[in-house]
Amino acid sequence: xxxxxxxxxxxxxxxxxxxxxxxxxxxxxxxxxxxxxxxxxxxxxxxxxxxxxxxxxxxxxxxxxxxxxxxxxxxxxxxxxxxxxxxxxxxxxxxxxxxxxxxxxxxxxxxxxxxxxxxxxxxxxxxxxxxxxxxxxxxxxxxxxxxxxxxxxxxxxxxxxxxxxxxxxxxxxxxxxxxxxxxxxxxxxxxxxxxxxxxxxxxxxxxxxxxxxxxxxxxxxxxxxxxxxxxxxxxxxxxxxxxxxxxxxxxxxxxxxxxxxxxxxxxxxxxxxxxxxxxxxxxxxxxxxxxxxxxxxxxxxxxxxxxxxxxxxxxxxxxxxxxxxxxxxxxxxxxxxxxxxxxxxxxxxxxxxxxxxxxxxxxxxxxxxxxxxxxxxxxxxxxxxxxxxxxxxxxxxxxxxxxxxxxxxxxxxxxxxxxxxxxxxxxxxxxxxxxxxxxxxxxxxxxxxxxxxxxxxxxxxxxxxxxxxxxxxxxxxxxxxxxxxxxxxxxxxxxxxxxxxxxxxxxxxxxxxxxxxxxxxxxxxxxxxxxxxxxxxxxxxxxxxxxxxxxxxxxxxxxxxxxxxxxxxxxxxxxxxxxxxxxxxxxxxxxxxxxxxxxxxxxxxxxxxxxxxxxxxxxxxxxxxxxxxxxxxxxxxxxxxxxxxxxxxxxxxxxxxxxxxxxxxxxxxxxxxxxxxxxxxxxxxxxxxxxxxxxxxxxxxxxxxxxxxxxxxxxxxxxxxxxxxxxxxxxxxxxxxxxxx
Numbered sequence: 001x002x003x004x005x006x007x008x009x010x011x012x013x014x015x016x017x018x019x020x021x022x023x024x025x026x027x028x029x030x031x032x033x034x035x036x037x038x039x040x041x042x043x044x045x046x047x048x049x050x051x052x053x054x055x056x057x058x059x060x061x062x063x064x065x066x067x068x069x070x071x072x073x074x075x076x077x078x079x080x081x082x083x084x085x086x087x088x089x090x091x092x093x094x095x096x097x098x099x100x101x102x103x104x105x106x107x108x109x110x111x112x113x114x115x116x117x118x119x120x121x122x123x124x125x126x127x128x129x130x131x132x133x134x135x136x137x138x139x140x141x142x143x144x145x146x147x148x149x150x151x152x153x154x155x156x157x158x159x160x161x162x163x164x165x166x167x168x169x170x171x172x173x174x175x176x177x178x179x180x181x182x183x184x185x186x187x188x189x190x191x192x193x194x195x196x197x198x199x200x201x202x203x204x205x206x207x208x209x210x211x212x213x214x215x216x217x218x219x220x221x222x223x224x225x226x227x228x229x230x231x232x233x234x235x236x237x238x239x240x241x242x243x244x245x246x247x248x249x250x251x252x253x254x255x256x257x258x259x260x261x262x263x264x265x266x267x268x269x270x271x272x273x274x275x276x277x278x279x280x281x282x283x284x285x286x287x288x289x290x291x292x293x294x295x296x297x298x299x300x301x302x303x304x305x306x307x308x309x310x311x312x313x314x315x316x317x318x319x320x321x322x323x324x325x326x327x328x329x330x331x332x333x334x335x336x337x338x339x340x341x342x343x344x345x346x347x348x349x350x351x352x353x354x355x356x357x358x359x360x361x362x363x364x365x366x367x368x369x370x371x372x373x374x375x376x377x378x379x380x381x382x383x384x385x386x387x388x389x390x391x392x393x394x395x396x397x398x399x400x401x402x403x404x405x406x407x408x409x410x411x412x413x414x415x416x417x418x419x420x421x422x423x424x425x426x427x428x429x430x431x432x433x434x435x436x437x438x439x440x441x442x443x444x445x446x447x448x449x450x451x452x453x454x455x456x457x458x459x460x461x462x463x464x465x466x467x468x469x470x471x472x473x474x475x476x477x478x479x480x481x482x483x484x485x486x487x488x489x490x491x492x493x494x495x496x497x498x499x500x501x502x503x504x505x506x507x508x509x510x511x512x513x514x515x516x517x518x519x520x521x522x523x524x525x526x527x528x529x530x531x532x533x534x535x536x537x538x539x540x541x542x543x544x545x546x547x548x549x550x551x552x553x554x555x556x557x558x559x560x561x562x563x564x565x566x567x568x569x570x571x572x573x574x575x576x577x578x579x580x581x582x583x584x585x586x587x588x589x590x591x592x593x594x595x596x597x598x599x600x601x602x603x604x605x606x607x608x609x610x611x612x613x614x615x616x617x618x619x620x621x622x623x624x625x626x627x628x629x630x631x632x633x634x635x636x637x638x639x640x641x642x643x644x645x646x647x648x649x650x651x652x653x654x655x656x657x658x659x660x661x662x663x664x665x666x667x668x669x670x671x672x673x674x675x676x677x678x679x680x681x682x683x684x685x686x687x688x689x690x691x692x693x694x695x696x697x698x699x700x701x702x703x704x705x706x707x708x709x710x711x712x713x714x715x716x717x718x719x720x721x722x723x724x725x726x727x728x729x730x731x732x733x734x735x736x737x738x739x740x741x
Contacts, residue, residue, distance in 0.1 A: 018062065020086060021103065022076075024095040025049065025067040029207055043200055044138050044146050045097070046212040047122065051129040051136045052100070054219030055107045057323035061086075063104070067213055067320045071378050075321070075408060085328060085408075101150070110159030111137045111151050119238055120172040121162050122197040123225035127176055130219040131185045134159040138197070169239040170250045173226055180224065181257050187222035188261035191254065191307070193271035195278075196227045198238050202277040203284045208318040211271065214374065217322035217405050218270055226254055229279045229287070230298040237278055237286030252444060255305035259447065266431070266450075266457040267307035268404070272372075273298050276314050296476040300434050303478060304445040306453050308431025310401065312374040319374035319405065328407035334414040336423060336466045339495060340581045350572075350582060355589045357582050360570035361535045363562070364579040365555055366471045366498065366516070366546040370398040371427040373405035379549055380409050389552040390418030392559050395544075395576035397471040399426040400461040410465070422575040424471030429454070429492070430461040436478030436501075439485050443478075451488040458492040468492075469576055472516055472546060473499035486511070496580030498544045505542055505583050512584035517543045524554050528561035533614045534714050535562075535569035539595055539649040542583050544576065598651040602735035609651055610732055613644040615713045623728075625665070626696075630730040635669070635722040642674075643720040645732060647708050657737040658703040660718070662729055666693045669725015675703050675718040681711035684721070696730070702737070 028045055031038045049065060056063040066072050079086040094100050112134040114125035125136035135156065140147045150156045166172035180186045194214060199205045218225065229236040229247035236247050258267050275291040276282055282291050289297070295313075302309060312319065338344070345351035350358050367383075370376050376398065396413070403410050414423070428435055437443060438450035462468070470493045473481070480501025481489070486508040489497050496512040505514040520527040535541070547555065563571050574582075586593055603609030606629055612620070620633045620643055635641040660673060669690055677683035688699040708717040720727060 018060070018089070019092055020062060020064060020089045021092045021094050021100070022064045022066055023049070023100055024093065025065050026069045029067040029069075031207075033207060039200060040140070040145075042207065043197065043210060043212065044140065046210065047125070047136050047138065047215070048097075048146060050212050050215035051126065051134075051219055052104060052108065053321075054130060054216040054323050055133055055135075056104050057216065057327070058220045061324040061327045063100075064324055065213065065320050068318055068378075071381070072320055074381055075377070078412060079408060101156075107133070108135050108156075109133045110157040111135050112160040113137055113139050113147065113151060113158055113162060115139060115163045116197070118166060118169070118172060119196045119198045120166075120169045120227065123194065123227055124162050124165070124172055124176055126192070126194075126215050126219055126225040127180060127186060127223070128160050128162070130222040131180055132159055139163060168242065169228075169236075170242060170246045173228065173250050173254065176224060177253060177257050181254065181261065184261060186224045188258040189265055189267055190218060190221045190223040191258060191267060191269045192218040192223045192225045193269055193273070194225060194227060194312075195274040196238075198227075198277065205277055208316070209274070209277070209314060211312060211317050213318055213320040214270065214312060214322065217319075217326060220323045220326065223270070224254065224258070226251065227274065227278075230273065230294060230301055231279070231287070231289055234288050251301065252305075255302065255307055256445065258307075259305045259445075264306060264448075264450070264453055266453050267302075267305065268310060268401070268431070269302060269307050270310045270312060270373075270405075272309070272311050272313040272317070274314065299432065299474070300437050300477045301444050303433040303435070303437035303450075304442045305447065306438070306450040308401075308428075308433040309371065310405065311372040311432050313372060316378040317372075317374050319377045322373060322405040325405060325407050328411065330403060330407055330411060330464070332464065334411075334465050337419065339468065340578045342585075345578070345581065345585075350574075350578070351585060354592060355585055356592050357540060357586045358572075359538065359540055360572040361541045361566075362543065362579050362582060363559075363571060363573045364544045364576045365394050366397050366424070366544055366576070367394050367550070367555075368397040368426055368472070368546060369548050370396070370402065371432040373402045376402050376406045376409045380413070383549065383551045384413055384416075386551040386553055388556050390420050391552065391556050392573055393420045393422065393575040393578075394552065394555060395471055396421060396423050397426040398423060399430060399432070400465045400467060401430040403461075414465070420575070422577060423465065423467060424469045424576050425462065425467055425493075427472055427474045429470050429489075430458045432474065434474060434476045434478035435485055435488070436475055436480055438488075439479070439482055449484065451484055455488050455491050462492055468495040469580060470497040471544075471576060473497050475500040486513075495577055496583070498576075505587060507584055507587045510584075512580045512587065514542050514544060514580065514583050517545050519546045519548065520550070520558065521548070524557035525561045528558050528565055532562060532565035532569075535566045535571065536649070537568045540586055540593060542579055542586070544579065595650040598648060602733055603647060603651050604731060604733040605645060606731070609648040610734060611646045611648070613646050613714045613716045615642065615644050615716070617713070618642040618644045618719065625728060625730065628730050630665075630728050633720075633722055633727045635724045635727070637724050639724060641722045643722065643727065643729070644712065644714060644716040645718050646710060646714075646716045647734065654706040654708055654736070658706045659735055659737050660701040660703055661731075661733040661735070662687075662699045662701065663731040664688075664697060664699060665728040665730075666691055666695050666697045667726045667728065668692050669727065670723045671727055672721045672723070673701055673703075673718060674712070674721055675706055676708050676711050676716075677703075677705040678707050679705070682719075687720075690725070
């Protein structure tokens with residue numbers, strides 16, 4: 001395994017110049033927030049520091065905050081190592097806020113005072129701070145408050161007083177639109193969605209949840225800050241008297257105005273729905289929608305206006321010093337190993353001279369979720385530095401746009417990658433959005449297609465990092481890619497994409513695609529056991545599985561457990577570029593990919609070409625009845641359960657009617673058959689009448705329109721529908737109708 005070993009990184013960064021001040025804020029970051037006075041101090045001081053840092057670091061890295069000690073020290077040590085970016089800089093250690101403000105007095109023109117009684121006012125203050133070079137200071141007449149010490153004393157003049165500019169939340173943001181966004185005083189290509197001063201009273205809100213250190217970058221870039229409910233069918237907990245839908249409408253107005261101001265370019269939106277405190281049904285958040293649907297709904301709205309997320313989701317959501325990292329001197333190009341071609345695939349035994357892919361269950365990992373600069377800053381180091389990295393192929397899914405705020409992480413990872421470390425984009429490309437809502441007609445916005453803007457945006461980011469594969473296209477609640485969407489992705493991801501809403505695999509033009517499979521979670525052995533039954537004992541299967549914040553050791557254990565669980569299945573773990581290259585060759589030469597034909601006209605369970613498939617809604621047990629193996633399922637009264645089967649790929653696909661023959665025990669209840677038919681994946685035909693005789697009986701059931709394309713759950717082709725009662729079967733046979741005696 002190759003770690004972020006600094007000797008490998010020498011002489012790759014041009015040194016920065018000038019004095020670098022490191023301000024000590026760890027005591028403030030770790031202050032006891034159970035004390036209300038401490039909570040106020042934390043909010044007010046970090047808000048001021050973020051504003052100051054954003055203004056000071058707007059043109060160059062001059063002010064570093066040591067706040068989140070573990071990660072600020074980790075990255076500081078990296079950057080201060082010999083011949084690295086900050087090596088050789090004169091460093092001044094500072095811990096006195098008054099001295100810090102005096103040192104940088106030329107960088108701010110005064111204070112923007114905000115209203116403690118209007119929650120949204122804190123986000124107005126961050127916006128005005130970036131637009132007018134002002135320090136955000138909360139009105140607080142307490143004797144020891146920042147307002148009293150700095151503003152009321154006359155030390156810092158008031159540049160803008162936000163008290164009285166609005167009386168309601170949505171009125172405040174409309175004021176911001178009218179006075180700053182629409183007139184062009186803010187940057188219409190950058191927005192920031194961060195929790196407002198509701199944090200001060202939010203139940204269980206931690207230091208990280210405040211996300212105030214994250215403001216520095218967005219103040220430096222002149223962003224508009226907001227915090228609004230995405231849903232239009234309820235009022236938010238922080239403004240319960242507003243007209244239902246007002247927050248939603250205001251969010252759309254912000255996005256539309258930004259779009260109009262920037263001429264339809266892509267919009268970088270930092271932050272995330274504050275789901276634990278507002279806008280969802282989680283705990284005290286007071287909403288009616290679960291967190292994930294709220295995220296997905298927010299994503300589909302952003303996408304309709306050419307906006308993408310830099311998703312600082314709650315949890316590891318704090319990022320300190322992004323206004324410094326924005327100046328990190330990246331290399332012009334970070335090449336990956338040569339992408340697999342026919343010669344390489346043949347040398348690896350994965351492709352023969354006739355272009356036929358070697359049989360097997362091909363497995364690749366999407367290693368995420370790195371669609372947030374904050375998650376990259378906090379969660380990436382321990383996983384990248386893990387001693388087991390480099391033992392199995394991994395597809396590290398890091399959105400390249402994160403280099404705007406966390407460039408050192410991408411840089412160091414590339415220079416210390418092992419031959420088995422590959423890189424794709426994370427969610428959807430250079431930013432998290434739903435590309436289906438870039439396609440016309442566009443819900444919410446009604447705007448023209450945003451696909452060209454998305455292509456241009458990705459073409460600015462991907463080439464530097466040698467990225468030509470999108471590891472996951474999040475379709476979410478938007479529709480899947482249409483032909484125009486596929487053509488757009490083909491322009492910047494020619495080596496393939498992994499969407500949600502597509503057929504199992506295919507090729508569009510020259511670009512391969514494969515549908516994303518399940519997320520892998522829990523202990524490695526449990527995750528392996530969950531997917532092992534879906535592996536094919538013969539033929540070809542290509543699967544990309546997503547893991548979230550799993551380290552290389554977890555992946556190694558998973559692979560070992562999966563192989564041990566299915567020795568018969570030819571498990572082949574490959575990098576994502578290899579997997580998509582094989583998909584392309586398989587799909588383009590499908591006529592050559594044939595199995596040895598099944599020697600009989602019929603297939604059957606338990607042993608001849610018909611396989612029982614485990615599915616969550618299909619529990620069963622193997623039992624011995626009258627000295628024969630049988631399958632038994634007991635469905636409680638009032639519940640419906642299923643028993644799934646899959647046909648072997650060696651059996652020819654049906655071209656005419658089939659006959660299903662079932663040997664079953666005549667017990668209680670009622671059952672039917674769902675089969676994969678031409679017009680429906682779950683076409684229903686009735687089963688026999690049960691009389692509770694206890695005898696073995698044989699049912700013959702006609703399946704007139706079977707296609708058996710493995711479209712049912714877990715790639716199944718037919719299932720028994722147990723409407724309640726005990727179902728016991730000992731033989732299931734399928735045959736062409738003309739072959740049935």
